[in-house]
Amino acid sequence: MNMKEKLTIIKVGGKIVEEEDSLHQLLAAFTAVEGHKILVHGGGRSATKVAAQLGIESQMINGRRVTDADMLNVVTMVYGGLVNKNIVVRLQAQGVNALGLTGADMDVIRSHKRPVKDVDYGFVGDVDAVNGTLLADLIRKGIVPVMAPLTHDGQGHILNTNADTIAGETAKAMADVFDVTLMYCFEKKGVLRDAEDDDSLIPHINESEFKRYVEEGIIQGGMIPKLENSFEAIHAGVSKVIITLATAIDGVSGTVIER
Ligand SMILES: Nc1ncnc2c1ncn2[C@@H]1O[C@H](COP(=O)(O)OP(=O)(O)O)[C@@H](O)[C@H]1O
Numbered sequence: 001m002n003m004k005e006k007l008t009i010i011k012v013g014g015k016i017v018e019e020e021d022s023l024h025q026l027l028a029a030f031t032a033v034e035g036h037k038i039l040v041h042g043g044g045r046s047a048t049k050v051a052a053q054l055g056i057e058s059q060m061i062n063g064r065r066v067t068d069a070d071m072l073n074v075v076t077m078v079y080g081g082l083v084n085k086n087i088v089v090r091l092q093a094q095g096v097n098a099l100g101l102t103g104a105d106m107d108v109i110r111s112h113k114r115p116v117k118d119v120d121y122g123f124v125g126d127v128d129a130v131n132g133t134l135l136a137d138l139i140r141k142g143i144v145p146v147m148a149p150l151t152h153d154g155q156g157h158i159l160n161t162n163a164d165t166i167a168g169e170t171a172k173a174m175a176d177v178f179d180v181t182l183m184y185c186f187e188k189k190g191v192l193r194d195a196e197d198d199d200s201l202i203p204h205i206n207e208s209e210f211k212r213y214v215e216e217g218i219i220q221g222g223m224i225p226k227l228e229n230s231f232e233a234i235h236a237g238v239s240k241v242i243i244t245l246a247t248a249i250d251g252v253s254g255t256v257i258e259r
């Protein structure tokens with residue numbers, strides 16, 4: 001039996017945080033989650049929108065944003081400011097003692113700029129270390145970290161890091177000490193056989209099935225990195241990953257990946 005304390009890490013993506021109603025529902029459901037918890041947010045769609053208003057075009061390659069100096073300013077403002085603080089203030093209003101963090105705050109997540117291979121992603125960070133001890137101290141004091149998809153290199157540079165990766169790496173770092181459940185919440189019921197048909201939920205998935213579904217074209221786009229991060233987390237000791245509708249974070253629906 002797992003005697004570790006439970007920790008729930010919930011990642012919420014761009015479409016949910018952008019829309020008033022869905023964000024409200026998600027935060028109400030998050031507030032109701034019992035025990036230790038961490039919220040990780042994205043906000044890709046909001047960044048794309050603000051960038052467009054400033055005349056800056058967005059370019060995504062393999063689900064990752066190409067981040068030049070102008071785009072880095074936009075994502076720093078949008079993720080570290082607008083989206084993060086909007087969530088923190090709402091959680092505070094519901095009695096959750098939320099603390100908004102980028103990876104630079106308290107040195108929570110260190111990364112290095114992704115080396116240029118086929119693609120130059122610019123100011124995008126690959127995670128080196130998550131300070132799990134510090135996060136554990138915070139959550140044991142009753143504080144709920146709300147993490148933005150920004151990291152730093154320890155040399156004065158902020159870097160853009162995919163929010164699914166922030167959630168996966170944080171879950172991995174906490175798994176030594178806690179019995180971690182990682183939930184990826186988005187606008188669909190989970191991993192689907194047909195991405196347009198919510199009745200086609202795949203309730204459980206293992207790694208070989210995942211690879212087969214990718215070959216068959218059933219799993220595509222943003223779902224690929226989400227599942228790659230999920231299996232990596234499971235291999236690193238995370239107890240359970242659930243991919244589910246943002247309004248269904250009760251842990252009983254969605255697609256489940258277990259050790
Ligand atoms: N088999 C599948 N089941 C569910 N979604 C899928 C599947 N294949 C591809 N997708 C796509 O993956 C998207 C989720 O990835 P992404 O947009 O990166 O999520 P998020 O908003 O959480 O960042 C879905 O909106 C859907 O369009």
Ligand SMILES: CC(=O)N[C@@H](CCC(=O)OP(=O)(O)O)C(=O)O
Pocket residue numbers: 012013014015041042043044045047063064065075124125149160161162163164
């Ligand atoms: C490097 C990289 O791709 N960073 C992401 C971070 C935000 C994110 O992941 O947001 P969602 O969860 O809403 O997609 C981006 O700028 O789009």
